[in-house]
Amino acid sequence: xxxxxxxxxxxxxxxxxxxxxxxxxxxxxxxxxxxxxxxxxxxxxxxxxxxxxxxxxxxxxxxxxxxxxxxxxxxxxxxxxxxxxxxxxxxxxxxxxxxxxxxxxxxxxxxxxxxxxxxxxxxxxxxxxxxxxxxxxxxxxxxxxxxxxxxxxxxxxxxxxxxxxxxxxxxxxxxxxxxxxxxxxxxxxxxxxxxxxxxxxxxxxxxxxxxxxxxxxxxxxxxxxxxxxxxxxxxxxxxxxxxxxxxxxxxxxxxxxxxxxxxxxxxxxxxxxxxxxxxxxxxxxxxxxxxxxxxxxxxxxxxxxxxxxxxxxxxxxxxxxxxxxxxxxxxxxxxxxxxxxxxxxxxxxxxxxxxxxxxxxxxxxxxxxxxxxxxxxxxxxxxxxxxxxxxxxxxxxxxxxxxxxxxxxxxxxxxxxxxxxxxxxxxxxxxxxxxxxxxxxxxxxxxxxxxxxxxxxxxxxxxxxxxxxxxxxxxxxxxx
Amino acid sequence: xxxxxxxxxxxxxxxxxxxxxxxxxxxxxxxxxxxxxxxxxxxxxxxxxxxxxxxxxxxxxxxxxxxxxxxxxxxxxxxxxxxxxxxxxxxxxxxxxxxxxxxxxxxxxxxxxxxxxxxxxxxxxxxxxxxxxxxxxxxxxxxxxxxxxxxxxxxxxxxxxxxxxxxxxxxxxxxxxxxxxxxxxxxxxxxxxxxxxxxxxxxxxxxxxxxxxxxxxxxxxxxxxxxxxxxxxxxxxxxxxxxxxxxxxxxxxxxxxxxxxxxxxxxxxxxxxxxxxxxxxxxxxxxxxxxxxxxxxxxxxxxxxxxxxxxxxxxxxxxxxxxxxxxxxxxxxxxxxxxxxxxxxxxxxxxxxxxxxxxxxxxxxxxxxxxxxxxxxxxxxxxxxxxxxxxxxxxxxxxx
Numbered sequence: 001x002x003x004x005x006x007x008x009x010x011x012x013x014x015x016x017x018x019x020x021x022x023x024x025x026x027x028x029x030x031x032x033x034x035x036x037x038x039x040x041x042x043x044x045x046x047x048x049x050x051x052x053x054x055x056x057x058x059x060x061x062x063x064x065x066x067x068x069x070x071x072x073x074x075x076x077x078x079x080x081x082x083x084x085x086x087x088x089x090x091x092x093x094x095x096x097x098x099x100x101x102x103x104x105x106x107x108x109x110x111x112x113x114x115x116x117x118x119x120x121x122x123x124x125x126x127x128x129x130x131x132x133x134x135x136x137x138x139x140x141x142x143x144x145x146x147x148x149x150x151x152x153x154x155x156x157x158x159x160x161x162x163x164x165x166x167x168x169x170x171x172x173x174x175x176x177x178x179x180x181x182x183x184x185x186x187x188x189x190x191x192x193x194x195x196x197x198x199x200x201x202x203x204x205x206x207x208x209x210x211x212x213x214x215x216x217x218x219x220x221x222x223x224x225x226x227x228x229x230x231x232x233x234x235x236x237x238x239x240x241x242x243x244x245x246x247x248x249x250x251x252x253x254x255x256x257x258x259x260x261x262x263x264x265x266x267x268x269x270x271x272x273x274x275x276x277x278x279x280x281x282x283x284x285x286x287x288x289x290x291x292x293x294x295x296x297x298x299x300x301x302x303x304x305x306x307x308x309x310x311x312x313x314x315x316x317x318x319x320x321x322x323x324x325x326x327x328x329x330x331x332x333x334x335x336x337x338x339x340x341x342x343x344x345x346x347x348x349x350x351x352x353x354x355x356x357x358x359x360x361x362x363x364x365x366x367x368x369x370x371x372x373x374x375x376x377x378x379x380x381x382x383x384x385x386x387x388x389x390x391x392x393x394x395x396x397x398x399x400x401x402x403x404x405x406x407x408x409x410x411x412x413x414x415x416x417x418x419x420x421x422x423x424x425x426x427x428x429x430x431x432x433x434x435x436x437x438x439x440x441x442x443x444x445x446x447x448x449x450x451x452x453x454x455x456x457x458x459x460x461x462x463x464x465x466x467x468x469x470x471x472x473x474x475x476x477x478x479x480x
Numbered sequence: 481x482x483x484x485x486x487x488x489x490x491x492x493x494x495x496x497x498x499x500x501x502x503x504x505x506x507x508x509x510x511x512x513x514x515x516x517x518x519x520x521x522x523x524x525x526x527x528x529x530x531x532x533x534x535x536x537x538x539x540x541x542x543x544x545x546x547x548x549x550x551x552x553x554x555x556x557x558x559x560x561x562x563x564x565x566x567x568x569x570x571x572x573x574x575x576x577x578x579x580x581x582x583x584x585x586x587x588x589x590x591x592x593x594x595x596x597x598x599x600x601x602x603x604x605x606x607x608x609x610x611x612x613x614x615x616x617x618x619x620x621x622x623x624x625x626x627x628x629x630x631x632x633x634x635x636x637x638x639x640x641x642x643x644x645x646x647x648x649x650x651x652x653x654x655x656x657x658x659x660x661x662x663x664x665x666x667x668x669x670x671x672x673x674x675x676x677x678x679x680x681x682x683x684x685x686x687x688x689x690x691x692x693x694x695x696x697x698x699x700x701x702x703x704x705x706x707x708x709x710x711x712x713x714x715x716x717x718x719x720x721x722x723x724x725x726x727x728x729x730x731x732x733x734x735x736x737x738x739x740x741x742x743x744x745x746x747x748x749x750x751x752x753x754x755x756x757x758x759x760x761x762x763x764x765x766x767x768x769x770x771x772x773x774x775x776x777x778x779x780x781x782x783x784x785x786x787x788x789x790x791x792x793x794x795x796x797x798x799x800x801x802x803x804x805x806x807x808x809x810x811x812x813x814x815x816x817x818x819x820x821x822x823x824x825x826x827x828x829x830x831x832x833x834x835x836x837x838x839x840x841x842x843x844x845x846x847x848x849x850x851x852x853x854x855x856x857x858x859x860x861x862x863x864x865x866x867x868x869x870x871x872x873x874x875x876x877x878x879x880x
Contacts, residue, residue, distance in 0.1 A: 031496075031648050306650040342653075355494070355503075355650040363723050382650065384492030384733060386708035387726055394713045394722055 007461040014055050014464060016426045017048045018451070019438035021059060021068035023427055024420035027313040030378070032422040034313065040422035041068070049075050053083065057091045058468040060098045061475035062451075063444045069098050070110045077124050078117055092123060097476055099131050104141065107131065108148035115155040128156035139179045142167055144199045196220045200229050218242035227251060231260055249279035255441040257283050258324040261348070262316045269348050277348055284327035287443050291332055298333035299370035302326055303377035304340045305356035307419075319352050321418040322376045324442030329374060332446070337368050341377070356380055358430070359387025366395060372412045374449075378419040379428030379436070392431035414452045416445065486788045488671065490734040491652055493661070493707075498697060499645035500664060500704040502737060504657035510673035510790040513537065513761055513782065515680065536562050537763075537782055537791055561758040561782065636686040639667075639698035643686050651682060657792070659742055660685070663697030664704055666775065669745055671792035673782075691798035707733070744775040745794060760785040768797070770806040778805075804839045830856045 024041050028034040045068075048056040060072055073095050080088060099107050114124055132152065135141055142149050142164055150168045153160060166174050167182050177183040180197075187194035188206045195206045200221055207217040218237045222244045225233070230247040237245035249257060261269060261276050269276060285292060308319035326347050330336050338347060339361050342354045358381040365373055381388040392413065400411060416439040417427035429436040435452035439445065451467075485504070493502035514536050636642050639662060649658075656678050657671030667690050672678050709732075711725045749769035756763040762783050768776035779794030797805060814820035822832040833853040 031644075307648065353651075353653075355491075355652050359726060360723075363719055363726070367719050382492065382494045383652070384708060384726075384730055385495070386706075386710070387729075390711045391722060391726070394711060394716055398713050398716055399719065399722070 010052060011461045011464050013048070014052060014059075014468075017044055017056075018059060018062060018064065019417075019427045019436070020044050020420055020425065021062075021064035021072075021438075022440050022444075022448075023065075023418060023438035024422075025065055025067045025314070025440075028311040029314065029419055029422075030307045030309060030311055030318075031380075031419075036422040037420065040425055041071070041420075044425055045071050045075055049079060054087070055465070055468055057094050058472045060094045061468070061472040063440075063447060065440050066102050066106045069102060070106055070113070073098065073110055074113050074117070074119075077114060077121070077127070078119050080121055080123050088123060092127065093476055094472065095127055096130060099127070100134065104135075105145060105148075108145050108152060111152040111155060112148060115151055120155060125156045128152055129158060132156075132158060138164060139167075139181050140199070143181050143185050144202055146202075196224065198224070200225045215240045215242045219244050228256070231256070235263075249275070250282055252279070252283060253441070254280070254283040254287050254328060254443055255320055255324040258327075258442070259316065259320040262320050262323065262350075266349055266351065273348055280324075280327045281331070284324075284331040287328055288331040291446060293332070293334050295329070295332040295334070296371040297335040297369070298329050298372045298374065299337045299339065299365040299368045300326060300329050301339050301341070301358065301361045301365050301373070301375045301377065303356060303358070303375075304342050304344065304350045304352055305354055305380075306352050307356065307378055307380055308352040316352065318378055318418045319350065321416075321439055321442050323347060323350060325374070325376045325416070325439075325445055328442050328445055333372075337365070337370070339365050355383040357383040357387075359384070359391045362388055362391045366391075366399075366411070370411060372414070374445075375413070375415040375430065375434075376439070377415070377417065377430075379415070379417050379421075379430055381430065389431040392434050396431075396433040412449075414449050416448060484787060484789065485671070485738070485792075486786075488657060488789070490737045491655075492730065492733060493737075494645075494649055495704045496645035496648060497641040498663045498701050498704055499639075499641045500661040501645060501649050502659040502661065502741075503652045503655045504659065504671060505652050505654045506656045506675070507654070509656065509675060510784060510788070512759070513673045513784070513790050515672065515674070515677040538562065561756050561761055561763050634690050634692070634695040636688045636690060639690050639695055640701060641698055642690075646683065646685055649682075651679065658682070658685070659737075661704065661741070662690075662694045663700065663702050664741070665693065665697055665796070666742055666745060666777070667691075667694040667796050669742065669777070669779070669792055669794045671789055673790040689795060691796050691801065693798045694796060707736075745777050747771075747776070761790065767805070767809075768802075770802050770809055772802055772806065773799070776802045776805070800839075807836060807839055829853065830860075 020041060024037055026034060026038045026041055029037060032040075045056075048059075056072065057076060060069060064072075076091050076095060080091075083091075099110070102110075111128055114120075114128075132138070146168065152158075153168065160168065163174070163177055163179050163182055167177070167179075167185075171186070174182075174186070177186055184194045184197040185202070188198055188203070189209075192210050192212060195203045195210065195212070195217075198206065203217075203221050203224065207214075207221075218233070218240060219242045222230075222242070225245070227247060230245055231252060233245055234247050237243075247260075249260075252260070257280055261280065264272070264276075302322040302325065304319055304322065308316065308322065310317040310319070326338050329338075340347070340350060341356050341358060341361050342350075344350055356377065358375070358377055360383075362373075362375065375388075395411075395413075413434045415430050415434055415436040417429075417436055418439050419427065420438065421428045427436055427438045437448040437452045439448055487506055487508075487510075488504040489507070491503045491505050493500045495501075515538075636646075642660070642662065654675050656673065656675055657669070658678075659669045660667045668685075668688065670681075670685065670688075672681060709729065711722070711729065716722050716725060746766065747768040749771075750767050752764050752766045754762055754764045763780065764783070765778070765780050767778055770776055776797045777794040778797060779792060781789050782791035784790050810825060811818075811821045814824060818829045818832055822829045825832060827835075830853040833850060834857060837850060
């Protein structure tokens with residue numbers, strides 16, 4: 001291998017950034033405040049943009065979270081002039097594709113951010129124009145994100161035609177709109193019945209204006225809610241005696257569902273055991289898809305220590321990821337052993353408490369003789385500290401060098417970490433010989449396990465570049 | 481007899497910055513002793529303390545509304561053992577909160593008196609000093625905030641990193657105690673009889689008191705040392721060996737901690753005084769030998785009839801406090817007679833009196849007496865140096 005030292009550093013830097021971009025949302029974590037997270041993350045972005053701009057852009061094709069995708073898009077556009085036209089074009093394609101995949105409220109936030117930064121180059125205007133032109137239902141957007149759409153239109157000097165322009169800039173100059181949703185919005189100002197034809201977030205404002213009682217409002221607006229709004233409002237709606245608001249748990253994404261389950265009290269979880277575990281299993285099977293049952297014998301060490309509590313902003317997020325991973329691995333494996341750090345065995349009743357004896361659990365896990373060992377933890381091994389690293393080191397150097405299971409077949413050990421460590425600019429690692437990857441949604445687990453082989457140091461920069469290019473090409477190709 | 485921490489198992493410490501918290505775990509809670517129910521009457525959820533419990537304890541400087549009729553809050557004065565069902569309040573000092581304090585602590589939160597007057601109280605308690613003066617002092621401190629003396633104690637909140645360390649500390653199942661280290665200096669040891677009591681009191685450690693030394697160590701922020709020794713892998717042939725090695729390492733850590741890190745918690749040459757005895761439980765206060773330039777901890781323990789520690793709260797004295805303790809100890813040895821104590825210290829009465837004043841014990845002496853000593857001292861000013869022995873009366877930093 002003709003790897004230079006610089007290549008190794010580059011490889012490490014990019015992986016570090018990918019881990020950060022997957023896990024950190026700039027929100028408060030269990031150990032670090034939001035400010036520390038943001039500061040640390042902003043620095044990483046600047047560093048990547050300055051040193052590895054091509055790979056920085058290509059990261060848009062990976063499963064990084066929307067917060068970081070938005071920062072990347074912004075940074076690339078702010079510093080668009082630094083690179084020549086060809087590169088700008090390819091960056092533009094990546095940005096456009098990423099914006100398509102992002103939730104629209106986040107895209108509008110990016111546009112507003114660009115406006116705030118005073119970025120108004122031709123590329124930016126073209127990107128906004130193209131994205132706005134690609135909206136399926138511009139009228140709906142104009143109603144739901146009225147102020148944001150207005151800002152974007154102003155900023156990109158778009159020429160709107162017909163009712164949309166009137167609606168945004170002179171809404172009451174029109175006696176009656178022809179577009180139904182504009183008309184309902186106009187009527188909702190004085191007619192209660194029209195409120196219920198609007199998107200939930202818009203209707204909420206009108207409901208307050210008309211002083212509609214909460215339960216009546218929730219009952220009637222229920223068909224207009226998105227599925228996540230329904231999930232979010234389910235509990236408070238029941239408190240307000242609006243029984244109609246019911247989320248269909250069967251169609252929820254896995255990690256989101258796990259978060260919901262963990263938000264319930266232990267008694268409620270026990271009472272609804274059948275319903276909840278069925279929903280979780282269904283979601284996991286949907287994620288596993290064709291790979292179901294193809295992973296062989298899997299053992300997982302799952303962290304439910306007190307630090308899995310997350311923070312006020314990311315409530316029980318690390319634990320939710322662990323719980324979702326549990327169900328996903330159950331679906332992927334033929335033989336599956338879960339080991340929670342607290343020693344609990346009932347996964348539906350997990351709650352974050354106690355210390356993190358990762359080392360002991362890893363010994364337990366290795367004793368089950370798995371083909372794959374997955375560790376989902378924030379990496380703060382503290383009972384005792386450093387034992388997990390020792391165990392993994394001894395396992396790799398003394399106990400498993402001959403590949404005990406079968407010759408040439410190592411036990412595959414991967415550590416997935418849902419928490420970004422602001423001090424280290426990376427997710428916290430367990431041991432040098434074991435790859436660590438950041439994880440935000442358990443749904444990405446199979447892809448991350450794939451990416452983790454780079455972190456193990458067996459594959460170099462060239463391969464990493466090839467992998468990123470391949471992902472970017474596929475990402476752009478999906479559009480067709 | 482020095483108290484023994486039997487039945488408490490030392491678990492691996494958790495480090496955050498310069499703070500190391502070492503959990504102490506009990507297999508079984510100490511039977512028949514719990515925190516006074518008052519502690520649980522506040523927003524902390526109601527905990528069933530069981531029917532077998534018949535003795536409860538109230539920690540020192542614990543603020544609560546003690547009597548039903550009267551809504552004023554009081555700080556308990558010295559740890560007390562109480563019969564379970566008695567409504568009788570422990571001896572307490574009324575606390576009048578200034579607005580600033582009340583806002584900080586929340587209306588009815590379980591807390592310790594967040595001022596250094598608790599230490600003052602401690603010292604007074606330990607030496608049987610005047611209670612009235614303490615109350616006088618506490619009133620002054622409550623009204624005017626921290627004392628104007630140079631040497632002070634600090635709220636746990638002010639010790640940098642401690643608040644975060646306590647927040648993110650992962651409480652072990654069955655944990656009944658903790659040893660707090662800042663910059664790897666033992667700041668305080670805290671043990672209660674039952675894990676639920678510990679859970680209730682764990683957050684209040686940020687409102688506990690810490691000496692100047694601990695505050696400064698927190699400020700310096702030197703990270704706590706990494707004390708984990710890697711496993712020697714040459715001997716390991718199987719997972720079983722690895723497990724044994726891990727267990728061995730845990731035992732080594734516990735032994736090292738108890739012998740070395742917490743070795744000077746109970747001073748061999750210190751003294752111990754039994755304060756109260758109730759249904760087999762013994763409340764006592766311990767004092768160190770006040771050896772200068774060494775670790776000196778004062779504290780209170782409740783031991784059961786087997787001599788096991790059920791409750792322990794210690795405070796690490798700062799250097800200035802050690803000096804003051806030394807003075808008080810000498811005075812107490814000579815029945816509070818200035819002349820005899822001065823002779824033992826190889827000085828004269830007037831010097832000792834002024835030294836007491838510099839140490840912050842001016843209020844122990846009558847004003848006119850003090851003035852007389854001061855005048856005498858001024859008259860015998862050293863003609864060679866011309867230096868007055870008391871540079872700034874009442875504001876001196878050093879007491880010894």
